[in-house]
Amino acid sequence: MIAPGRMERVRELVRKELLQVFRDPRLVRMVLVAPVIQLLAFGYAVSTDVRDTSTFVVDEDHTQASRDLARSFFASGYFRLAGSSDRPADLVKAIDSGRALVGLEIPRGFARKAAADAASVQVILDGTSSNTATVAMGYAGRIVQSWAQARATGLPSPPLDLRERAWFNPALKSRDYNVPAVIGNVLMILSLMLTALAVVREREMGTLEQLMVSPLTPGELIVGKTVPFALLCMVDLVLISTVALLWFRVPFHGNFLLLLLAGALYLVSTLGFGLLISTFSNTQQEAVLTSFLFIMPLLLLSGFMFPVTSMPVGFQWLTMLNPVRHFLEIVRAIFLKGAGLDALWPQFLALALIGTGVLSLSAARFRKTAT
Amino acid sequence: MLDRTRLMAVIRKEVRQFRRDSRSLVLAFVLPIVLLVFFGYAITWDVNDIRMAVVDQDHGSRARALVDAFRAAKLFRVVATPERTADIRPLLDRSVVRMVLVIPPTFSKDLGAGRTAHVQAIMDGSDANTATIAIGYTQALVQQYGARLEAANGPIRLPVEARTRVWFNEELSSSNMIVPGLVVLIMMIIAGLITSLTIAREWERGTMEQLAATPVTRLEVVLGKIVPFLVIGMVDVAVTSVVGVLLFHVPFRGNALFLAGPTFLFLAGTLGLGLAISAVSRTQLLATQIGMLATFLPGLLLSGFMYPIENMPPVLQLITYFVPARYFLVVVRGVFLKGVGPGVLWGQAVLMLVYAVALIGLAVRSFRKEIT
Numbered sequence: 130m131i132a133p134g135r136m137e138r139v140r141e142l143v144r145k146e147l148l149q150v151f152r153d154p155r156l157v158r159m160v161l162v163a164p165v166i167q168l169l170a171f172g173y174a175v176s177t178d179v180r181d182t183s184t185f186v187v188d189e190d191h192t193q194a195s196r197d198l199a200r201s202f203f204a205s206g207y208f209r210l211a212g213s214s215d216r217p218a219d220l221v222k223a224i225d226s227g228r229a230l231v232g233l234e235i236p237r238g239f240a241r242k243a244a245a246d247a248a249s250v251q252v253i254l255d256g257t258s259s260n261t262a263t264v265a266m267g268y269a270g271r272i273v274q275s276w277a278q279a280r281a282t283g284l285p286s287p288p289l290d291l292r293e294r295a296w297f298n299p300a301l302k303s304r305d306y307n308v309p310a311v312i313g314n315v316l317m318i319l320s321l322m323l324t325a326l327a328v329v330r331e332r333e334m335g336t337l338e339q340l341m342v343s344p345l346t347p348g349e350l351i352v353g354k355t356v357p358f359a360l361l362c363m364v365d366l367v368l369i370s371t372v373a374l375l376w377f378r379v380p381f382h383g384n385f386l387l388l389l390l391a392g393a394l395y396l397v398s399t400l401g402f403g404l405l406i407s408t409f410s411n412t413q414q415e416a417v418l419t420s421f422l423f424i425m426p427l428l429l430l431s432g433f434m435f436p437v438t439s440m441p442v443g444f445q446w447l448t449m450l451n452p453v454r455h456f457l458e459i460v461r462a463i464f465l466k467g468a469g470l471d472a473l474w475p476q477f478l479a480l481a482l483i484g485t486g487v488l489s490l491s492a493a494r495f496r497k498t499a500t
Numbered sequence: 501m502l503d504r505t506r507l508m509a510v511i512r513k514e515v516r517q518f519r520r521d522s523r524s525l526v527l528a529f530v531l532p533i534v535l536l537v538f539f540g541y542a543i544t545w546d547v548n549d550i551r552m553a554v555v556d557q558d559h560g561s562r563a564r565a566l567v568d569a570f571r572a573a574k575l576f577r578v579v580a581t582p583e584r585t586a587d588i589r590p591l592l593d594r595s596v597v598r599m600v601l602v603i604p605p606t607f608s609k610d611l612g613a614g615r616t617a618h619v620q621a622i623m624d625g626s627d628a629n630t631a632t633i634a635i636g637y638t639q640a641l642v643q644q645y646g647a648r649l650e651a652a653n654g655p656i657r658l659p660v661e662a663r664t665r666v667w668f669n670e671e672l673s674s675s676n677m678i679v680p681g682l683v684v685l686i687m688m689i690i691a692g693l694i695t696s697l698t699i700a701r702e703w704e705r706g707t708m709e710q711l712a713a714t715p716v717t718r719l720e721v722v723l724g725k726i727v728p729f730l731v732i733g734m735v736d737v738a739v740t741s742v743v744g745v746l747l748f749h750v751p752f753r754g755n756a757l758f759l760a761g762p763t764f765l766f767l768a769g770t771l772g773l774g775l776a777i778s779a780v781s782r783t784q785l786l787a788t789q790i791g792m793l794a795t796f797l798p799g800l801l802l803s804g805f806m807y808p809i810e811n812m813p814p815v816l817q818l819i820t821y822f823v824p825a826r827y828f829l830v831v832v833r834g835v836f837l838k839g840v841g842p843g844v845l846w847g848q849a850v851l852m853l854v855y856a857v858a859l860i861g862l863a864v865r866s867f868r869k870e871i872t
Contacts, residue, residue: 155781159789166793173868176811178628183810209810225668226844227830230808257833259677261808267636284583284597298625305687326785334704377808381575401708409524413784418527421689425535434806435543436630438551444542458595465626472594 324403510724692795
């Protein structure tokens with residue numbers, strides 16, 4: 130009997146899947162346009178730099194000195210005047226309504242007391258955004274201190290002088306750190322949801338059974354189902370990286386081929402997760418909800434927005450199983466540090482291990498639900 | 501236009517459909533709790549445990565005292581003490597440490613002679629946020645140490661002191677910031693994404709024609725699909741709020757009623773958005789893609805949940821006005837942490853009402869086009 134070989138069968142299935150994807154031009158547009166929009170949104174919105182924080186000033190002193198101190202706040206670029214008044218009650222209102230995040234209150238007699246070395250000013254911070262408040266608090270303290278130092282001419286030079294230098298990102302732009310990481314998130318969300326939904330759709334519509342009775346083995350079916358999405362995601366990887374470099378001008382010090390290799394390894398795990406979700410779900414609605422049960426922890430425990438080292442130790446161990454964590458470390462190191470395989474091999478190894486594990490687990494479950 | 505028996509029939513159908521898909525129902529209630537636990541326990545903005553290396557070229561007792569100050573600080577962990585500055589680069593390259601403190605050989609001599617001694621801090625700047633915070637703490641530690649040295653020569657005081665006070669979240673805990681924000685994000689997922697599937701599913705399964713053949717009006721179909729999710733959403737908000745307060749001790753300073761009203765408005769608007777997406781996209785695969793872009797991402801990025809809106813470029817700030825999560829977040833944080841009421845929040849509520857009416861109207865309109 131002359132049956133089509135394994136390669137032909139898989140090729141035909143890949144062709145069918147690609148046809149199915151490209152038959153819906155709106156879906157293709159989404160798959161190509163959505164990541165770019167996501168990158169733009171992330172790139173512009175995700176900024177942890179604290180600048181231009183809205184500040185409300187209550188100057189009860191009305192002296193040259195008090196005005197000068199307030200000016201030094203706004204000259205720093207960290208604070209922006211959102212309003213001023215003579216009455217502290219207005220400050221309370223401004224912070225309550227969210228019009229200002231910071232309140233600067235200069236009490237009566239400030240100039241007089243400053244001359245006698247005993248003045249104080251009140252800085253009030255809206256703690257509801259704890260990160261902004263922490264950073265703004267540091268800035269405010271330093272501004273007051275350097276203002277005082279500049280006025281106190283009689284002080285001796287300080288005994289210690291600290292010089293800080295930031296490597297890899299001298300201007301400390303958070304965008305340079307975040308934009309490369311967006312690549313990891315976008316790829317994960319896209320590949321995972323597309324695979325999960327595409328497989329469940331066949332199940333929901335009953336066409337999965339038709340595929341089952343064809344001579345395709347479950348393994349071939351998995352390959353055929355995932356390869357088209359892997360290809361699309363690799364196109365997206367190149368697309369997003371290009372936009373990151375050309376639009377956001379994120380520095381790229383590493384090797385692009387190494388990035389592609391990492392992307393391919395990474396997609397093995399994320400597509401595997403998508404397949405795994407599809408084996409748990411009977412309807413697409415279920416698949417979407419289950420996807421979020423995976424996406425959110427993968428996203429949150431990746432070190433994308435929240436540093437891994439700040440997590441409790443147990444969760445830090447858990448992040449070792451998260452492919453996103455390893456991929457983000459690779460992407461950031463390739464972009465910003467120009468690191469090579471000699472520094473990144475542990476992450477590559479971890480990706481390979483996780484990918485193999487997830488894919489075999491989901492393949493085993495897929496076989497079971499298929500038969 | 502709106503007939504009560506017909507509306508009830510559509511609602512009953514939707515409820516039954518959702519109940520039959522029991523796993524979805526469980527997920528709709530489990531997902532928020534899982535997210536809350538993850539956010540509450542694992543996630544923190546706070547920067548702590550910064551691994552650092554010290555290159556001590558001085559070897560004097562004063563240099564050791566400075567290093568000890570870093571060892572004693574909870575924020576830092578000294579994990580390497582290389583001898584040569586050439587060893588710094590590989591440590592930072594491999595992310596073994598995030599910061600290196602270099603004490604030059606002349607450190608003790610300068611201090612002894614009354615000259616200003618220099619120390620250098622080299623940061624891994626790639627994580628700008630952590631680096632900024634680490635620099636702040638390093639400056640404070642070095643300054644403290646300098647003040648201790650100076651205390652021997654007689655106390656000095658700076659003429660002005662800044663007294664900082666943090667309102668609403670005195671200990672600057674990030675779970676106080678995150679848990680209220682999470683309520684918003686979960687609602688975006690449940691209300692925006694899940695409803696975006698519902699009309700598309702009718703198309704995919706062919707039940708749309710059946711629905712079109714019945715005398716129900718478009719408004720009845722849209723409202724009938726909104727009501728069950730509205731109930732699920734309200735329950736989810738209540739559950740997450742209670743868990744947040746009991747498990748994570750997030751303060752709830754306001755009145756629960758002032759939260760319930762705006763929650764209703766916000767859900768109505770988001771559900772309208774989800775249904776409009778669903779009516780346009782026709783397949784569930786496409787609907788989730790659009791839904792992610794239109795509901796989940798704006799809720800995460802453009803609501804001010806984690807990233808301050810005022811830092812965004814003007815164009816993006818303009819877009820945030822069309823993201824209802826932005827208004828809802830102000831309400832949730834206001835009621836939870838600030839304990840404010842309608843006197844402050846009415847403006848947000850009005851905007852959410854406008855949004856809800858507009859989006860439900862849009863859903864009804866885009867739905868009709870499809871039927872004919």
